[in-house]
Amino acid sequence: MKRETMVNAFDPEQAAGLDPDDLSLIERRGRVLGPAYRLFYQEPLHITKGEGVWLYDGSGRKYLDAYNNVASLGHCHPKVVEAVTRQLGTLNTHTRYLHEGIVTYAESLLATMPESLGHVMFTCTGSEANDLALRVARSYTGRQGVIVTKLAYHGLTEAVAEISPSLGDFVPRGPRVRLIPAPNALFVPPAEQGAKLAADLAQAIAEMRAGGIEPAAFIVDTIFSSDGLYPDPAGFLKPAADLIRAEGGLFIADEVQPGFARTGEAFWGFQRHGLSPDLVTMGKPMGNGFPMAGVAIRPEIVSEFGAKARYFNTFGGNPVAAAAGLAVLQVIRDEGLQENAREVGGFLKQGLADLTAEREDIGHLRGAGLFLAVECVTERETNAPNAALAGHIVNHLRRNGVLISATGPGANILKIRPPLVLGRAEAQIFLDAVEMALAAA
Amino acid sequence: MKRETMVNAFDPEQAAGLDPDDLSLIERRGRVLGPAYRLFYQEPLHITKGEGVWLYDGSGRKYLDAYNNVASLGHCHPKVVEAVTRQLGTLNTHTRYLHEGIVTYAESLLATMPESLGHVMFTCTGSEANDLALRVARSYTGRQGVIVTKLAYHGLTEAVAEISPSLGDFVPRGPRVRLIPAPNALFVPPAEQGAKLAADLAQAIAEMRAGGIEPAAFIVDTIFSSDGLYPDPAGFLKPAADLIRAEGGLFIADEVQPGFARTGEAFWGFQRHGLSPDLVTMGKPMGNGFPMAGVAIRPEIVSEFGAKARYFNTFGGNPVAAAAGLAVLQVIRDEGLQENAREVGGFLKQGLADLTAEREDIGHLRGAGLFLAVECVTERETNAPNAALAGHIVNHLRRNGVLISATGPGANILKIRPPLVLGRAEAQIFLDAVEMALAAA
Numbered sequence: 081m082k083r084e085t086m087v088n089a090f091d092p093e094q095a096a097g098l099d100p101d102d103l104s105l106i107e108r109r110g111r112v113l114g115p116a117y118r119l120f121y122q123e124p125l126h127i128t129k130g131e132g133v134w135l136y137d138g139s140g141r142k143y144l145d146a147y148n149n150v151a152s153l154g155h156c157h158p159k160v161v162e163a164v165t166r167q168l169g170t171l172n173t174h175t176r177y178l179h180e181g182i183v184t185y186a187e188s189l190l191a192t193m194p195e196s197l198g199h200v201m202f203t204c205t206g207s208e209a210n211d212l213a214l215r216v217a218r219s220y221t222g223r224q225g226v227i228v229t230k231l232a233y234h235g236l237t238e239a240v241a242e243i244s245p246s247l248g249d250f251v252p253r254g255p256r257v258r259l260i261p262a263p264n265a266l267f268v269p270p271a272e273q274g275a276k277l278a279a280d281l282a283q284a285i286a287e288m289r290a291g292g293i294e295p296a297a298f299i300v301d302t303i304f305s306s307d308g309l310y311p312d313p314a315g316f317l318k319p320a321a322d323l324i325r326a327e328g329g330l331f332i333a334d335e336v337q338p339g340f341a342r343t344g345e346a347f348w349g350f351q352r353h354g355l356s357p358d359l360v361t362m363g364k365p366m367g368n369g370f371p372m373a374g375v376a377i378r379p380e381i382v383s384e385f386g387a388k389a390r391y392f393n394t395f396g397g398n399p400v401a402a403a404a405g406l407a408v409l410q411v412i413r414d415e416g417l418q419e420n421a422r423e424v425g426g427f428l429k430q431g432l433a434d435l436t437a438e439r440e441d442i443g444h445l446r447g448a449g450l451f452l453a454v455e456c457v458t459e460r461e462t463n464a465p466n467a468a469l470a471g472h473i474v475n476h477l478r479r480n481g482v483l484i485s486a487t488g489p490g491a492n493i494l495k496i497r498p499p500l501v502l503g504r505a506e507a508q509i510f511l512d513a514v515e516m517a518l519a520a521a
Numbered sequence: 522m523k524r525e526t527m528v529n530a531f532d533p534e535q536a537a538g539l540d541p542d543d544l545s546l547i548e549r550r551g552r553v554l555g556p557a558y559r560l561f562y563q564e565p566l567h568i569t570k571g572e573g574v575w576l577y578d579g580s581g582r583k584y585l586d587a588y589n590n591v592a593s594l595g596h597c598h599p600k601v602v603e604a605v606t607r608q609l610g611t612l613n614t615h616t617r618y619l620h621e622g623i624v625t626y627a628e629s630l631l632a633t634m635p636e637s638l639g640h641v642m643f644t645c646t647g648s649e650a651n652d653l654a655l656r657v658a659r660s661y662t663g664r665q666g667v668i669v670t671k672l673a674y675h676g677l678t679e680a681v682a683e684i685s686p687s688l689g690d691f692v693p694r695g696p697r698v699r700l701i702p703a704p705n706a707l708f709v710p711p712a713e714q715g716a717k718l719a720a721d722l723a724q725a726i727a728e729m730r731a732g733g734i735e736p737a738a739f740i741v742d743t744i745f746s747s748d749g750l751y752p753d754p755a756g757f758l759k760p761a762a763d764l765i766r767a768e769g770g771l772f773i774a775d776e777v778q779p780g781f782a783r784t785g786e787a788f789w790g791f792q793r794h795g796l797s798p799d800l801v802t803m804g805k806p807m808g809n810g811f812p813m814a815g816v817a818i819r820p821e822i823v824s825e826f827g828a829k830a831r832y833f834n835t836f837g838g839n840p841v842a843a844a845a846g847l848a849v850l851q852v853i854r855d856e857g858l859q860e861n862a863r864e865v866g867g868f869l870k871q872g873l874a875d876l877t878a879e880r881e882d883i884g885h886l887r888g889a890g891l892f893l894a895v896e897c898v899t900e901r902e903t904n905a906p907n908a909a910l911a912g913h914i915v916n917h918l919r920r921n922g923v924l925i926s927a928t929g930p931g932a933n934i935l936k937i938r939p940p941l942v943l944g945r946a947e948a949q950i951f952l953d954a955v956e957m958a959l960a961a962a
Contacts, residue, residue, distance in 0.1 A: 105619055112627035113838075114640035114820060115827030117616055126619040130612045148614065150835060156610050165606045169597050171571045172810040173589060176560055178546055178567035186553035199555035204645040204812045205836060211678045236832055237652045238680035250829040364835060369613040371645045371812040371836035379555060386556030388691040391677055394591060394805060395646060395812035397554075 090119035102126050120485070121478050130155025133499050133506050135483070144482045146498040146510055152340060152365030153411050154501040160368045163407035167400045174398060175202075181402035188409050190376065192347050194356040197376040199386075202397030206336040206363025207235030209373040212391070213359045214239055214297065216377060217330045219385045223296035225288045227281060227324070229262040231489055233306040234299060234334055243299065246306045256293055258284040262307030263316065265444050266455065266463045274316035281320045285327055297359075298324035299332035302349030308488035309453035309495065311343065312446060317353035325358075330381065333357035336373075337451070340365045341412050341500060344422030344449025352448065368411075370404035372396070417500040421449035424502050428452060431511040435518060441469055450502060453487075454494040465490025469521055476517035482510055531560035543567050561926070562919050571596025574940050574947050576924070585923045587939040587951055593781060593806030594852050595942040601809045604848035608841045615839055616643075622843035629850050631817060633788050635797040638817040640827075643838030647777040647804025648676030650814040653832070654800045655680055655738065657818060658771045660826045664737035666729045668722060668765070670703040672930055674747040675740060675775055684740065687747045697734055699725040703748030704757065706885050707896065707904045715757035722761045726768055738800075739765035740773035743790030749929035750894035750936065752784065753887060758794035766799075771822065774798035777814075778892070781806045782853050782941060785863030785890025793889065809852075811845035813837070858941040862890035865943050869893060872952040876959060882910055891943060894928075895935040906931025910962055917958035923951055 092110070095103055102124065109117065125143065129136040132154040135143045145155070153160065167181070175182060186200050203209045218224055226243050228234070233246040241251050245259055260280040263273050285295050298320060304310040321331040338349030339362045346352050350360065358381060363373035374397075385391070395401070412418060429447055432454060436442035443457035456469040470486040473494060477484055487495045498510070533551070536544055543565065550558065566584065570577040573595040576584045586596070594601065608622070616623060627641050644650045659665060667684050669675065674687040682692050686700055701721040704714050726736050739761060745751040762772040779790030780803045787793050791801065799822060804814035815838075826832070836842070853859060870888055873895060877883035884898035897910040911927040914935060918925055928936045939951070 102619060105621065105624060108628070109619070109624045112624060112631055112639070112641060113616075114642065114818070114823055116642060116823070116830070116832045117827075118833075119619065120617040124619050127614060128612060128620075130614060135612075135614070135618075151614065156613065158610075161606075161610045164609060165602075168605060168810075169599075169602045171569060171576075172597065173568060173571060173576070173592065175554075175558055177576075178543060178550070178560060178565050179569075180546065183546060183550045183553060187549070190553055198553070200553060201555065201557060205649065205834070207834075208646065208649065208678065215679050215682070236834060237649065237678040238656050239678060241656070241830075247831045248829070251831070369609075369836075369839070369841070371842075377555070382555055382557070386558075388689070389557070389682075390688045390692070391557045392559075393646070393648075393677060395810075398810070400810070401812075 090121060090124045094122065098123065122475050123478070125478070133502050142481065144498070144506060144509055146482055146484045146496055148499065149337065149342070149497050150364045151369055152342065152500050153368045153408060153417065154499045157368055157411060159411050160370070160404055160407045163403040164370055164400055167403035172398055172400045174394060175396070179399050179402070181399045181406070182397045185402040185406045188406060189374070193360065193376055196356050196378050197360060198379040199382055200374050200376045201382070201391070202372065202374045202401065203393050204371045204373060204395050205235070206361065206373045207237050207240055208393070209361040209363055209375045210234045210240045210299070210334060211237045213299070213332050213361050213375050214243070215389070216375070216382050216385050217297040217332065217359065219389070220381045221294070221296045221329060223294040223329065224256040225258065225293040225295040226256060227258045227260060227284045227288070227295060227298045229300060229304060229307050230259045231262060231307045232301065255291055258288050260284050262304050263310035265310060265312070265446055270313045273313060274319045277316065278319035278323050281323055295324065295327055295329040297330045297332050299334055301334045301337050302353065303338040303343065303448065303451060305337040305495070306487055308455070308493045309446060309451065311352065311448040314352045315354055317350070318355055321353070321355050321357070330358040331355070332359045332361065334361050336361065336363040340408070341418035341421055342449055342451050344418060344425050347418060366408065367401060367404035368408050370401060372401040372405060412500070415501070420502070421500045424504060424507050425449040425452070427504055428496070428507045428510065431507065432514065435511065435515055439518065441466060441521070447496070450498055450500055452496040454496070456492045456494065465492035467491040470494055472521055473514070473517045476520055477513050480513045480516060482513040531562060531565045535563065539564065563916050564919070566919070574943050583922060585939070585947060585950055587923055587925045587937050589940065590778065590783070590938050591805045591810050593783065593941050594809045594849060594858065595940045598809055598852060600852050601811070601845055601848045604844040605811055605841055608844035613839055613841045615835060616837070620840050620843070622840045622847070623838045626843040626847045629847060630815070634801065634817055637797050637819050638801060639820040640823055641815050641817045642823070642832070643813065643815045643842065644834050645812045645814060645836050646676070647802065647814045648678050648681055649834070650802040650804055650816045651675045651681045651740070651775060652678045654740070654773050654802050654816050655684070656830070657816070657823050657826050658738040658773065658800065660830070661822045662737045662770060664735040664770065665697040666699065666734040666736040667697060668699045668701060668725045668729070668736060668739045670741060670745060670748050671700045672703060672748045673742065696732055699729050701725050703745050704751035706751060706753070706887055711754045714754060715760045718757065719760035719764050722764055736765065736768055736770040738771045738773050740775055742775045742778050743794065744779035744784065744889065744892060746778040746936070747928060749896070749934045750887060750892065752793065752889040755793045756795055758791070759796055762794070762796050762798070771799040772796070773800045773802065775802050777802065777804040781849065782859035782862055783890055783892050785859060785866050788859060807849065808842060808845035809849050811842060813842040813846060853941070856942070861943070862941045865945060865948050866890040866893070868945055869937070869948045869951065872948065873955065876952065876956055880959065882907060882962070888937070891939055891941055893937040895937070897933045897935065906933035908932040911935055913962055914955070914958045917961055918954050921954045921957060923954040
């Protein structure tokens with residue numbers, strides 16, 4: 081469980097009052113899956129159906145999903161289901177036979193990126209993508225050091241868990257990893273955000289070198305999701321990206337969260353900052369639920385690794401993944417989802433601004449496209465984190481049929497991330513539910 | 522590219538004579554995917570359809586797939602396609618909502634294993650499963666050392682590539698990894714195989730300790746696929762598994778290759794050796810092509826890690842994966858595929874024995890169920906590896922519509938691993954093609 085979910089995790093000791101069938105399923109589940117498998121919400125949801133922005137439980141009650149960034153085109157999008165189904169029944173094999181699908185998909189995907197990113201390699205998960213990006217970066221630079229932000233999350237393999245401090249201190253973090261403060265919208269003036277991030281990076285590099293380790297890469301989620309969501313000001317990431325290169329390291333953009341048009345103004349998060357990364361990793365929404373991920377790379381960086389490391393991902397880039405990925409790109413384009421994310425995201429942001437402008441316990445509202453954050457504080461004077469308020473809102477919304485979560489170092493930042501197909505009417509339903517939750521606070 | 526594929530990789534410099542459309546696709550492919558993506562065979566196959574044990578190219582020519590261990594129930598098995606399709610159109614979300622599917626599947630999967638393996642955790646790939654198993658083993662034992670066989674392959678993340686010497690010396694292998702010789706059917710008498718493996722393990726542990734590192738785990742593919750396939754004698758693995766535990770480490774069975782009934786006599790490879798591992802990892806055939814994998818674990822080993830490491834795999838164990846996995850288990854049972862693997866595997870082995878008994882250039886034939894190996898040698902006197910003969914047979918078979926590969930330290934061991942639905946008539950087609958390839962050698 082990442083820190084962001086701690087305000088809304090089910091506590092088995094408070095199970096009284098739950099549906100007996102659900103309780104029995106929870107008990108069976110705990111027995112076979114063990115302690116790593118948590119459930120969202122004080123009253124867990126037993127979901128049996130998904131369609132568009134809606135999830136349904138067994139009784140037919142529906143919930144507005146304003147949190148799931150995997151089913152980014154909406155749950156069970158018929159075009160993706162159809163593409164996957166057709167290919168599953170035709171051919172599903174690996175990349176050591178020739179197949180049109182993976183080539184066409186790779187070309188379409190790279191066409192959304194700067195020309196310098198000439199190659200793409202396919203994996204099954206964002207974790208595998210980040211793990212591969214680190215392997216390539218370390219191999220190319222001959223260096224080991226990696227710098228990340230304080231509450232970064234980059235995945236679950238040993239190598240990327242090591243650079244994911246949001247997992248907490250139980251997960252080992254070796255000497256080759258250095259943390260820097262994430263951007264901060266409350267205590268750092270916007271105009272200083274870029275210079276501060278670069279200065280913090282410079283200090284981390286110096287400290288790393290003092291310990292005898294050279295920096296291989298600076299990797300960031302370009303919208304800083306688990307740190308608390310920091311999109312602004314556009315461009316603030318560039319000085320740090322320039323710096324790591326000047327120091328002989330690589331800049332890796334982790335686009336698992338902001339990628340595939342979520343931010344509205346751009347297809348990729350790094351584009352907001354006027355950057356062209358050395359490596360770009362992507363995952364979650366890439367197949368709208370089909371397990372697939374990848375890394376786009378400047379060709380010269382991967383030439384030796386590609387030739388010598390014998391990298392082969394059994395399921396990665398197979399014909400079914402290629403069909404899913406291609407369908408996702410087509411739907412984003414044909415349904416104008418980037419434009420929709422910008423427009424409905426703007427409506428949502430304005431609505432939240434209207435609801436919270438007068439409140440002393442809301443410290444900040446920010447976001448880009450359909451990825452928004454609302455910072456709950458005790459009072460605006462101090463802007464101290466208010467996790468209790470965030471927890472109240474998350475669970476109040478859930479009881480009223482709207483699903484979100486909270487994140488950030490103080491677990492006080494509401495994370496709002498609906499599917500990109502969210503319409504204005506559904507956005508209004510969301511705003512009405514927030515209004516009620518705030519009124520009941 | 523793993524060593525095992527080196528005898529049958531496409532060499533772009535020998536592309537003359539290929540179909541112009543294929544050449545153009547190969548060129549586009551190289552441009553976007555880069556140097557890591559190899560193609561099987563001197564004449565690459567452009568496959569467009571799969572059904573049962575058959576793969577088809579665009580012209581409708583069919584190839585008997587005697588190599589693909591992912592589509593273990595046969596390509597595009599209708600029951601699995603149907604289960605995945607139905608669930609894809611209903612709900613595809615993560616494990617933080619309650620869902621019946623993952624619980625039912627976990628119960629069914631664990632029912633095939635010793636009772637001591639009480640929990641299962643789901644990932645998307647065998648690499649992620651092995652990476653998780655190592656993280657759990659290192660966390661539980663508080664130790665770092667891992668012992669593997671000389672040509673082991675356990676996956677592609679940084680941590681499991683480190684324990685995959687079959688990837689070659691370009692991939693870093695740190696001081697926490699020790700290699701021991703794999704079993705050897707030609708130079709070690711069967712009765713001594715178990716004692717030798719345990720003695721080699723004891724020596725590796727001693728050397729590791731001399732370097733200040735304690736052993737956390739001994740991990741093996743229980744049929745030693747990339748080492749050259751060593752199933753016999755049944756039970757030979759037990760002394761080594763007992764030893765690692767006596768030394769305070771854990772025994773991890775990597776069942777990505779032998780698992781899910783391939784060996785005919787047992788559902789899992791470790792059962793052949795009368796073992797109950799501490800952790801069991803599984804992958805490739807688990808979803809008959811749907812990207813899914815997992816780790817079964819003794820509950821006490823994962824209790825602290827599960828509670829504290831915040832492990833959450835976005836796609837792992839989702840409702841679609843659960844539906845695919847459950848369909849695979851049902852098909853194996855309903856179609857009697859374990860029994861078929863034993864019976865048709867026996868027929869195939871006897872046929873190969875008849876074809877090779879008199880040949881001076883075939884040193885050994887071995888296997889279990891539908892996983893067979895034929896060792897090509899220069900002469901039986903010396904049993905020196907004959908990679909040229911193996912390469913000849915692999916490519917001759919491919920030209921005659923039968924697909925296999927070669928493996929082992931000398932790249933001289935034919936690896937025969939057809940889908941479990943192989944019938945006797947198809948096995949006879951295979952044998953006839955081998956007879957022709959041998960006659961042309």
